[in-house]
Amino acid sequence: MKPMGPIPPFFAGEEGMLLIGGCGAASLVEEAGDTPLFVYDMGIVEGQARAFRDAMPAALSLHYAVKANPHALLLERMAKLVDGFDVASGGELARALEAGMDAAHISFAGPGKRDDELIVAIDSGATINLESEGEARRAIALAERRGRTPKLAVRVNPDFDLKGSGMRMGGGAKPFGVDAERAAALARRVIEAGGEWRGWHIFAGSQALGAQALIETQAATVDLAARLSEAVGAAPPLVNLGGGFGIPYFPGDERLDIRPIGDALGGMLDRRADILQDSAFAMELGRWLVGEAGVYLTRIVDVKKSQGETFVVVDGGLHHQLAASGNFGTVVRRNYPIAVANRFGEASAEDAVTVVGCLCTPIDRLGDKVALPPVEEGDLVAIFLAGAYGASASPAAFLGHPAPRELLIG
Numbered sequence: 001m002k003p004m005g006p007i008p009p010f011f012a013g014e015e016g017m018l019l020i021g022g023c024g025a026a027s028l029v030e031e032a033g034d035t036p037l038f039v040y041d042m043g044i045v046e047g048q049a050r051a052f053r054d055a056m057p058a059a060l061s062l063h064y065a066v067k068a069n070p071h072a073l074l075l076e077r078m079a080k081l082v083d084g085f086d087v088a089s090g091g092e093l094a095r096a097l098e099a100g101m102d103a104a105h106i107s108f109a110g111p112g113k114r115d116d117e118l119i120v121a122i123d124s125g126a127t128i129n130l131e132s133e134g135e136a137r138r139a140i141a142l143a144e145r146r147g148r149t150p151k152l153a154v155r156v157n158p159d160f161d162l163k164g165s166g167m168r169m170g171g172g173a174k175p176f177g178v179d180a181e182r183a184a185a186l187a188r189r190v191i192e193a194g195g196e197w198r199g200w201h202i203f204a205g206s207q208a209l210g211a212q213a214l215i216e217t218q219a220a221t222v223d224l225a226a227r228l229s230e231a232v233g234a235a236p237p238l239v240n241l242g243g244g245f246g247i248p249y250f251p252g253d254e255r256l257d258i259r260p261i262g263d264a265l266g267g268m269l270d271r272r273a274d275i276l277q278d279s280a281f282a283m284e285l286g287r288w289l290v291g292e293a294g295v296y297l298t299r300i301v302d303v304k305k306s307q308g309e310t311f312v313v314v315d316g317g318l319h320h321q322l323a324a325s326g327n328f329g330t331v332v333r334r335n336y337p338i339a340v341a342n343r344f345g346e347a348s349a350e351d352a353v354t355v356v357g358c359l360c361t362p363i364d365r366l367g368d369k370v371a372l373p374p375v376e377e378g379d380l381v382a383i384f385l386a387g388a389y390g391a392s393a394s395p396a397a398f399l400g401h402p403a404p405r406e407l408l409i410g
């Protein structure tokens with residue numbers, strides 16, 4: 001048997017049926033029409049947003065990183081729940097505007113923005129987080145031709161990283177942002193060219209579960225923003241401190257207590273350098289807001305044996321939930337929390353089983369030698385932590401199976 005990550009504390013069973021937002025998993029499948037199905041419980045997302053507001057300094061804005069989950073109905077609800085959206089493509093920008101988010105509160109980061117994407121950002125009034133000097137040159141020229149003032153922030157590749165983060169996106173040679181030592185010069189060029197300089201975007205990493213590492217990174221980020229601003233000789237309207245709050249996916253992981261982070265950040269902002277006195281501050285979070293709110297439900301099609309091992313074959317797979325198969329940014333494959341939704345809370349069978357998807361490839365493994373109750377065809381398997389980097393981050397076209405259904409509740 002191999003261990004699995006902890007089931008998020010929001011889920012319980014009633015008479016053996018997993019409840020999601022107070023509804024039985026089987027009736028949610030009925031409502032949606034069929035499996036495989038992603039269910040997103042907005043009640044959980046709202047609880048996370050509330051916890052953020054309670055713990056963090058009142059002046060800190062909460063932005064949602066749309067790439068975590070761009071489902072249209074979820075974005076509409078998020079637009080009312082958070083203060084801004086961070087998008088990373090022209091497609092996400094279009095979805096953010098469609099969801100009703102004011103362009104004044106949208107920032108557009110990401111390498112390789114094409115001219116047509118820059119034009120939509122310029123025309124709509126969204127802020128472009130510049131990833132390079134070349135991108136700045138193109139954005140300024142395009143805006144000039146259109147007779148508009150572009151809103152431009154500088155994304156900084158910081159000279160430090162977020163320790164313990166699952167995905168490092170700063171420190172060292174990176175395709176993201178401009179190196180810290182060139183950032184002030186780029187901001188000056190934006191101002192001299194007549195652009196509206198919006199400030200700094202400093203994103204050091206993702207999926208961190210250590211409060212102390214996050215506190216140290218935020219301290220270094222506020223410090224870097226102050227030094228860079230002094231070098232520019234202008235106060236940044238906005239400092240985006242990045243994000244990095246993680247969620248527990250794997251055995252031994254624990255939920256992050258953000259209260260000490262909020263206390264520490266409050267102190268840092270109270271003591272901030274003069275040049276940052278009038279600046280606004282924001283954090284951008286993806287998975288921490290939505291990851292735990294999603295459950296992927298998939299039905300058992302076959303139960304078979306091979307050389308003494310039991311394989312439980314489901315109608316979903318890595319084409320919908322790549323991350324649970326261990327093929328999305330993890331080095332070692334570990335088990336996501338997984339349960340049998342219609343036998344929730346039942347004692348597990350003596351022998352572990354391996355849950356595989358319906359794709360004809362050995363990497364389509366959703367649960368490796370996991371302890372589950374005895375199962376049969378037709379049972380519903382629930383894979384947790386499916387609210388972020390699930391449906392939109394998986395190779396849906398691989399093998400030609402249908403797209404998953406998605407249901408928003410709460």
Ligand SMILES: *Cc1c(COP(=O)(O)O)cnc(C)c1O
Pocket residue numbers: 065067068086088109203206207242243244245284285286287288388
């Ligand atoms: C992906 C990304 C995020 C969101 O990361 P999470 O780990 O989901 O919170 C935030 N900011 C930027 C710049 C990103 O690229």
